[in-house]
Amino acid sequence: MLNDTFDKITWLLLAVVIAALAALLAMNHGAGDGKAAGLGKAVEREMAYRARIELIGKLYGPVEELRKAGKNQEALLKLDELIRKYPGEAHGHILQGEILREMGALDEAVASFEAGVKLNGDYVDAKSPLSRRGTIQGLVDEGLKSVGGRAAANPGNRSLAASLRRVNYLKSRLAGGCE
């Protein structure tokens, strides 16, 4: 096998090539590859987030237009269709909560915000373009005063206690509590 010089040179060259290949593979498998994958995931997340915002604008645009025109009930009917079509999308619940609050249905508004925030925490995140922290804070303040007052005056009332639990849930999410 290693009888003559030619064999020795051939085996040596082969060993050099194998070593070089192994070194190349090791380098590509290192930190550089992780960065690329990490970057890919971040880009994917960003793209998905932007796509969601774009989709929300498109889907709920007609609802927002109805609200601007003061047609809250028509907006609710439209939202009903959208919530059934996209049950996992939180935005419909948030919009519905805003409308119900404007229409004087505080308990139902709280329930709707709770459903929305449970589906997506972006709405309590101050940095999110979808953030509704201010609105939710206002709702919590009003809820604690109104629902809290009624619940305190009627300690055995289970419906008021359940409503107050929902207000407190929103309060905890604003304080940074997790689902």
Added chain:
Amino acid sequence: MIRSTLTRLFLFSLPLLLLAGCKAEGKRPVVKIGYMICNNEAETMARFVPLTRYLSDKCGVDFVVVPVDTHDFEKRFKAGEFTFTHSNSLIYVILHENEGVELLASEKRGKFGSRSAGALIARKGSGIEKLADIRGKRLAFGPMLAPTGYLAEYDLMLSAGINPEHDLGTYSIPPGSYKHEKLIYGVLYGKYDVAAAPVLDLETMTREGKIAADDFVILAQSKPIPYCTFGVAKGTDPALVKKVKEALLALKPDDTAEVDGERLKVLKEAWIDGYEELLDSDYDPIREMAKRVNMPPYQKY
């Protein structure tokens, strides 16, 4: 001797033991619940027999369904034909004021939970865009004792300075049952210009695909007011009242009852989302409306 006495004693007591093991069917107290008929008796029975059976199972009482026409409700209650009442919120207010009926639980259904609203609607593109445009037009009301199909809309018009008795072209109430659906379709297909539509019916018909959210213009809408209500005659056994209330408030979508050998989902059959514990003061907006509109129980001649 002792053995034969024991045998006789055993044989004598055996039928008694067997009887004691039987369920005391028919021996439970019988209590009647009056259910206001919404559209027709058959529909009322189909909706509320499972709920009534559920209550019987939970409370250890044989509850019986009594379907009652809206206009006969107070008269029949006064005659002692039923102890528990299931009616719309205006009938509850009338019974509370006149007969001392106490609030038990309020029904949840639709976007506003245990409340609903009344709306004045016109067909989109009809040229009627705001409430002032309804002067001189043909309007359809729902049944006269409907809180969100008559009372709320009448009040909305009066509040806007429109007297339905003088300022409309005509107003009418569709004949027969399914009045709410009829008047909504009536506006859609041009029989009426404007209608007094309960928001819950608009919601339900949209959900069922009978109408589209874009078909109508909502000219005015009332604040949400309580909807269907369970009440109970004053002086009813407090332990039974407590049991019924707890059973209603505990109802979940998966709860079932057996009717004619078939196990049915109680809430689904009754078209209800659940029950809530409202306060009697939550019915005050209905009282205020009834006073303004001069309707029972505050009607003055």
